Amino acid sequence: MDKMIPVTIITGFLGAGKTTLLNRILKEEHGQKIAVIENEFGEAAIDSDLLVTNEDEEIITMSNGCICCTIRGDLAENLIKLAERRERGEANFDRVIIETTGVADPGPVAQTFFMDEAVSEKYMVDGIITVVDAINGTRTLNESEEAQSQVGFADRLLLSKVDIADKEVVQDLTDRLHHINPRAPIIECNMGNIDINEVLDIHGFNLDAALELDPDFLKEEAPECCEHDHHDHEEGCCCGHHHDHHHNDDHCTCGHHHGEHDEGCSCHDHHDHHAHSTKARYDDEISAFMFHSDKPFDPARLDSYMRSLTGVYGPDMLRYKGVLYMAGTNRKMIFQGVHMLMAADLGKPWGDEKPSSKIVFIGRRLPKKSIIQGLETCLAE
Numbered sequence: 001m002d003k004m005i006p007v008t009i010i011t012g013f014l015g016a017g018k019t020t021l022l023n024r025i026l027k028e029e030h031g032q033k034i035a036v037i038e039n040e041f042g043e044a045a046i047d048s049d050l051l052v053t054n055e056d057e058e059i060i061t062m063s064n065g066c067i068c069c070t071i072r073g074d075l076a077e078n079l080i081k082l083a084e085r086r087e088r089g090e091a092n093f094d095r096v097i098i099e100t101t102g103v104a105d106p107g108p109v110a111q112t113f114f115m116d117e118a119v120s121e122k123y124m125v126d127g128i129i130t131v132v133d134a135i136n137g138t139r140t141l142n143e144s145e146e147a148q149s150q151v152g153f154a155d156r157l158l159l160s161k162v163d164i165a166d167k168e169v170v171q172d173l174t175d176r177l178h179h180i181n182p183r184a185p186i187i188e189c190n191m192g193n194i195d196i197n198e199v200l201d202i203h204g205f206n207l208d209a210a211l212e213l214d215p216d217f218l219k220e221e222a223p224e225c226c227e228h229d230h231h232d233h234e235e236g237c238c239c240g241h242h243h244d245h246h247h248n249d250d251h252c253t254c255g256h257h258h259g260e261h262d263e264g265c266s267c268h269d270h271h272d273h274h275a276h277s278t279k280a281r282y283d284d285e286i287s288a289f290m291f292h293s294d295k296p297f298d299p300a301r302l303d304s305y306m307r308s309l310t311g312v313y314g315p316d317m318l319r320y321k322g323v324l325y326m327a328g329t330n331r332k333m334i335f336q337g338v339h340m341l342m343a344a345d346l347g348k349p350w351g352d353e354k355p356s357s358k359i360v361f362i363g364r365r366l367p368k369k370s371i372i373q374g375l376e377t378c379l380a381e
């Protein structure tokens, strides 16, 4: 593992500040040599000209298509050639940073590192960093599923242009980002100004890395006046209405518009207003939910269920990660996955901690209720 070359994938909305961030990283005195793979659209590759680099730095520009689709094979090829040059002593670098185009889906880019055998022997993904621009972020999320996907995949969300954005807009965008991806810490990053340790060596795909969850997200999972996730449209809502897929999701039995939080809600006297608001207001294609239980899982049943779940919903399962309480062992089981690819390993013993399972799923309109029910059938009797 120590010989593997760490890779950071920088993704983010068009014009969000990816190149600005990359420049900042390249300029900083961190003593590491970085090779950069730039994916840009079109003949006129300008981003690479904007990079301020030393002469001996490796910059590969891939501008004849998008690395998440048309030229994904070229990405693998470039990575292998780069590693071979390093082995021959022709290139000197400690790590690779890939800057994707603003419209790239980071899923297929990350998958290259797990699925391409030659690539996975030499490289490991350290983290997916998504830059979200506070000025245009909300509009981009409304208009682009790729943008939501970039948020869903992220290990870190960097909020740029906060220096010139309205405070309320920033707060609203922050809530929405938490709702889409509660795993990723959101860090303000004006003009790429960020502690390098927040973006490099974050071990986003390490099985023993802590399950980072936004505490507010756990609160959001508390029952609300609408017990269902608004994405479970087949079942409608406790309010008796079948929710319109996109537009009616802000009404509930309480009769209040879910945006009106100041007065609270009739169905629960003391709502957590933050939880109420973020959950109800956003109806993004990509969102997250949690499963938790204090009962142990039956390993064989869980294994078979997760295989069939990823077989059916894998393309819509962006990232999922869990710390599991398994029958038959006193150690934690850590697992995580991207689409169909799953990995699991035994972690530390539970010790004095009360064993329980927690899994967060981030995906595209996943059937939360049936997945939770399915997981419940995997609990040991």
Ligand SMILES: Nc1nc2c(ncn2[C@@H]2O[C@H](COP(=O)(O)OP(=O)(O)OP(=O)(O)O)[C@@H](O)[C@H]2O)c(=O)[nH]1
Residues within 6 Å of the ligand: 012, 013, 014, 015, 016, 017, 018, 019, 020, 021, 047, 101, 102, 160, 161, 162, 163, 164, 189, 190, 191, 192
């Ligand atoms: N005020 C402000 N401007 C920023 C910030 N980050 C980036 N910019 C500006 O936003 C513009 C776009 O930044 P880039 O770094 O080129 O964005 P990008 O994400 O690489 O753009 P594409 O590759 O075209 O998707 C530039 O003019 C930057 O100077 C920020 O935090 N605050």
